[in-house]
Amino acid sequence: MSETRLPIRIACSGLGDRDVFIVRSLLRILDSRPGRQPWAFQEEGQADVIITPSVHKESDRLRLAVRRTPSSRFVLTVPNGVKVDLLAGMRTVHYPLRASELLDCFNHLEKEWPFNVVSGAVGVADRQTVTPTPEVRTTTLPTTQPLTQPATRPTAQPTSVWADPRLSQVSPDMRASHAPTDLRLSQTPSSGLHPSQIPTDLRLSQLPEGRVLTVGVTHATGRGVLSHPATIGTLMQALRSLRSSQEGERPQGRSIDVFDQLGWVGRLYNGRRKIYASRRFMLDRSTEPLGGRAFQWKFALSGLPPLTKNDALIEIDLDLFAWPFSTRFCYDFASLDLPINALLHLRRWPDFGVQPEFSSRSGVMLATALLTRQTLSLAALRRESETSEADLARLLSVCWLSGWLRCERQMPKTSSQKTPAEKTGFSGIVRSLRKVLGLSRR
């Protein structure tokens, strides 16, 4: 009999994209440990662990949800100054989320797994009263579980917490709150996952979902910072959030303190398309054990203006940052995940002058010219530009980050006046000139 552990299903309700991203990144770490309790992220449906904001006005609703789903554990994200009455089965973590604190929380949840028995104020579900779900999976339960216990999921509750849309709505003010909280976790320090146990070379490029926006963490040691791949991925997500906010999903003028939360760099400002980076970040990365990756990061930043003061945040143009970032890291760690039938259009040409060596790659320039001229599907773009998948991913990622890429689901209405394109008659000499000047593309 093959031994398969039943994963702990975890879901996020009402969290921002960045927070979900952090959670998923940490789950990757947990799942990478051989022989340990697996975790599974649930996009929807029942979950064993639910991370949700502790919004005041929703507290009653939350209590109800907790009572109705006694087999689930709720992890509340609590911002500064907010006091939450915890029920049994609830935990809190500070908001904004921190990787180390989340890891602690996950470790404790692993210890408590399975959550079938709930005691305390809410205490409802007894193990014997649990009805097996139709889907019965053969597993080996954790050692704390009697081996005679059938490996089944707890019963799906009549009313799922996910069925209530109000729980998915979180006040934007809460997301914007980044001050440390005065609440303290009651848990003891974690003994389940020591930082040294975290795999040190987890690269997303080796994972099946490598192209999806998820990252792994290679080190959780050293001043509580996440190291290179996670940093890259988090930054990617932050830039996307910034881009989303520029497109009207969030009100203008709000900052996104993504980097501060990980303790390493600066701040993104909505609407101004600026990145603030800290020189201290560079210095930190020059020390062990992150020295090797620091070199890569510096390389990635080589196109940026020099930093001026220690610990001072300097303003960096987002476009200048996005280019080296995307062209170097996007494909390996976090590329733009576009559906194959998405229709793409470029509002403008990216500044290839920032990184001319990238534009000289086969097909990149042609893909750009095609996209600025017309709307194309990803498949058509690949076919017509004959660009490698990696280069195309990099190009589209940087254009997306910079806000120049427009993705549509339907073909836009074409002009009724279809006049033929101008015949230039220069294609022959262009081919010859390319050969002479060493610009061969076709």
Add this chain to the structure above:
Amino acid sequence: MVQEYKLLFAGGMGVGKTTAISAVSEIPPVSTDVANSDREAFDKELTTVTLDYGRITLPSGDRLRLYGIPGQQRFSFMWAMLEHGAMGMVLLADASRPDPFVELDIFLKAFSKLLRTGRAVLGVGRLSKRRGALDKYVAKLARRKIKIPVFSVDVRKKKDVLLLLDALFTQIEVLEEAYRSGEPSGKAAQSTSPAGDLANNPASDHANDKEPAKDGEASEKVAASASLADDLASGKEPPKGGVFPGKTVQSTNETTV
């Protein structure tokens, strides 16, 4: 039969047109530089008064003539002549000028026909890397319904000049491909995009653009400019009575600008 093509390098005084031509020309660029008498406009010792000329000879014997137009506005009568029959244009701008957009505006208006075909590229030099100033140039072009590549470049580097040419050649190829496949023209295709919407605005700066010169006139001017360039390249004196004998400057200007 050997064919001649021409490529323009345009831009204000001191933006680096001569430098860009010398980066790709197979011959040392023939320059008509003289002592700069307009130091207030731009402080450099020499400046081009007629044109710069470079050349690239292809294996087939065809030649691409590289013309650097004189940057001063007082030589603008030559611009339209050079524009005719050009396969494309590399427009250069200098972001370090006190008001670079005023200068750029002059060229955008003067070369509007060529720019709107898409067979052009804009290279911006001395661009501040911390201000995202390139966006302003893109917006400037968009307001004039021009959708061409805009890059930050240093024309002292050959790879940057090649980057501009690469983008220009790609634009030409895409236009040609679109023609072959029967797609809408660049102007019509852009109507589905924000820039295209702007392009259909009748209140544009180009609404009063006149029709281009007839083919005969255009080819005559190409031949005249090519002849002039050959003279310059061979060290001959330019013909007296104007750079394009047989045509007065005024009449040419009226026809094409």
